[in-house]
Amino acid sequence: MKRKLLSLLLLLALLIPFTGCDSLLSGLTDGGADLAVPADGKTLTVSFLDVGQGDSILIELPDGNTMLIDASEADQAEGIIDYISRRGHDTLDYVVATHPHTDHIGGMAEVLEAFDVGEIWMPDADSDTQTYENLLETVEKKEIPLHVAAAGKTILATESLSIEVIAPCSEQYDDLNDYSAVISLTYGKTRFIFTGDAEALSEAEILKSGVSLSADVLKLGHHGSSTSSSEAFVKAVDPRWGIISCGEGNSYGHPHKETLDLAEKLGIELLRTDLIGTIVMTSDGQTVKYGDNESGGNADADDENQADPAPGTGYHWVLNTSSKKIHREDCKYAESISEDNRGESNKSVSELEAEGYTPCGTCEPKD
Numbered sequence: 001m002k003r004k005l006l007s008l009l010l011l012l013a014l015l016i017p018f019t020g021c022d023s024l025l026s027g028l029t030d031g032g033a034d035l036a037v038p039a040d041g042k043t044l045t046v047s048f049l050d051v052g053q054g055d056s057i058l059i060e061l062p063d064g065n066t067m068l069i070d071a072s073e074a075d076q077a078e079g080i081i082d083y084i085s086r087r088g089h090d091t092l093d094y095v096v097a098t099h100p101h102t103d104h105i106g107g108m109a110e111v112l113e114a115f116d117v118g119e120i121w122m123p124d125a126d127s128d129t130q131t132y133e134n135l136l137e138t139v140e141k142k143e144i145p146l147h148v149a150a151a152g153k154t155i156l157a158t159e160s161l162s163i164e165v166i167a168p169c170s171e172q173y174d175d176l177n178d179y180s181a182v183i184s185l186t187y188g189k190t191r192f193i194f195t196g197d198a199e200a201l202s203e204a205e206i207l208k209s210g211v212s213l214s215a216d217v218l219k220l221g222h223h224g225s226s227t228s229s230s231e232a233f234v235k236a237v238d239p240r241w242g243i244i245s246c247g248e249g250n251s252y253g254h255p256h257k258e259t260l261d262l263a264e265k266l267g268i269e270l271l272r273t274d275l276i277g278t279i280v281m282t283s284d285g286q287t288v289k290y291g292d293n294e295s296g297g298n299a300d301a302d303d304e305n306q307a308d309p310a311p312g313t314g315y316h317w318v319l320n321t322s323s324k325k326i327h328r329e330d331c332k333y334a335e336s337i338s339e340d341n342r343g344e345s346n347k348s349v350s351e352l353e354a355e356g357y358t359p360c361g362t363c364e365p366k367d
């Protein structure tokens, strides 16, 4: 199949060859965040926007430039545009569309229309959705310089600031989530890692690539799904804070209990957009601050997390073990499955598909 992104790249004559994981990240492989601490102490601000079940992250760089990672669903575009405008910006210098799922790129075309855009980074993932077509059309129409996001690429590098793409490491995946552009942002001694919806498979590839992962803040993959945030990966990042961007009462049960348990086990403070709204963090290159607390952590938010443990219910699919169909619990067809053929599972749809199941076309269970 012809890859749409590559055709557009050829059209824009900006094709940058894929480099893969083997040849990457020479500057960031020897452990820890170790760039020069900025003498001017200028602030980097990262806002994890409260955009329901989706991702959208605004990064205000110390030099005043801006970067946006994802733009959630289409109905969130107005709020995202409003937030960026209220913070005094009319330009997005760098935009990353992590992967072509609507909860990441749904609002992107509208956001791109609203601002001057310096450049956009996207993985070379194929999608036939109208949302993705609209995004590519907007990029083409506005003649926004387009870069393929792949491990080893550098978005920006100065003495004290570096923004690297550390995944995807491969060119082909079965799961669109694994195409997610994973971004490592290092400012002085501090680091943020933004994972999109990268699943355990991509996390393992990142680990294998040998890139330095130790970070202050990890945006946990796939809204806190148990199919991301493998223990080895989260341990390697060893963040002070884990961010979960998800919608209150979302139908996927995000974040999953396994992810919450892992965070607790590893002593990671979780901050969730569904519980506390937009999360704003800053770094002066020495320390990351959240709220007014320089040593880290917002006591109120922490209390809230402890007092109100997340439901973390996981998936609750009903299976027809005879027809090999996956249903939502409330699907009318789930109710009529005979006792002998009825099963339940808390595995993800993709895991079940790997076992030969197919999602019901009526209730459309999705990860």
Ligand SMILES: [Zn+2]
Pocket: 099, 101, 176, 177, 197
């Ligand atoms: Zn996704």
Ligand SMILES: [Zn+2]
Pocket: 054, 055, 101, 103, 104, 196, 197, 222, 223
């Ligand atoms: Zn997502």
